[in-house]
Amino acid sequence: xxxxxxxxxxxxxxxxxxxxxxxxxxxxxxxxxxxxxxxxxxxxxxxxxxxxxxxxxxxxxxxxxxxxxxxxxxxxxx
Amino acid sequence: xxxxxxxxxxxxxxxxxxxxxxxxxxxxxxxxxxxxxxxxxxxxxxxxxxxxxxxxxxxxxxxxxxxxxxxxxxxxxxxxxxxxxxxxxxxxxxxxxxxxxxxxxxxxxxxxxxxxxxxxxxxxxxxxxxxx
Numbered sequence: 001x002x003x004x005x006x007x008x009x010x011x012x013x014x015x016x017x018x019x020x021x022x023x024x025x026x027x028x029x030x031x032x033x034x035x036x037x038x039x040x041x042x043x044x045x046x047x048x049x050x051x052x053x054x055x056x057x058x059x060x061x062x063x064x065x066x067x068x069x070x071x072x073x074x075x076x077x078x
Numbered sequence: 079x080x081x082x083x084x085x086x087x088x089x090x091x092x093x094x095x096x097x098x099x100x101x102x103x104x105x106x107x108x109x110x111x112x113x114x115x116x117x118x119x120x121x122x123x124x125x126x127x128x129x130x131x132x133x134x135x136x137x138x139x140x141x142x143x144x145x146x147x148x149x150x151x152x153x154x155x156x157x158x159x160x161x162x163x164x165x166x167x168x169x170x171x172x173x174x175x176x177x178x179x180x181x182x183x184x185x186x187x188x189x190x191x192x193x194x195x196x197x198x199x200x201x202x203x204x205x206x207x208x209x210x
Contacts, residue, residue: 059168
């Protein structure tokens, strides 16, 4: 009786473990699949261009005042 | 006699310097005047890159005027770039935004599409990177 109970307990434990394993495998597979998708789908070119525009805009905003001053000081050629 | 000679030489040098300065000033003002009239008559326009260009096929004198103005502008942009730790083309581009903003109705400027447009009463069409 005790033995049977133990066996049953072992079975349940194994079943539980299997469930967990299945869950992890599924998760891992999903993550791998997603990682694969991102790698395939990510076009790096537009991202690079956007970054450049942002940097230039930051520079433009930063130096705008100095440029305006210089233009005013040299108004005969602007 | 010796002292007088020195005085006269000094006066002559001063006079020469004054004449030279006057000549430089008048050369500068004539370039500025030429530029003003070329601008208001629509012969030259403001580009997005901070420099001017002839709107249509230029005469020799307009071509010379355009390059004379642009050389001086380049100098100004280079100095600002040095002061601000930016690139000369960035300073020139920023200048282009200001220059196009400063055009008066009737004057020509380059649109973001690269075409010449006459400035009207409203706001000019500026490049997306210009401060809005």
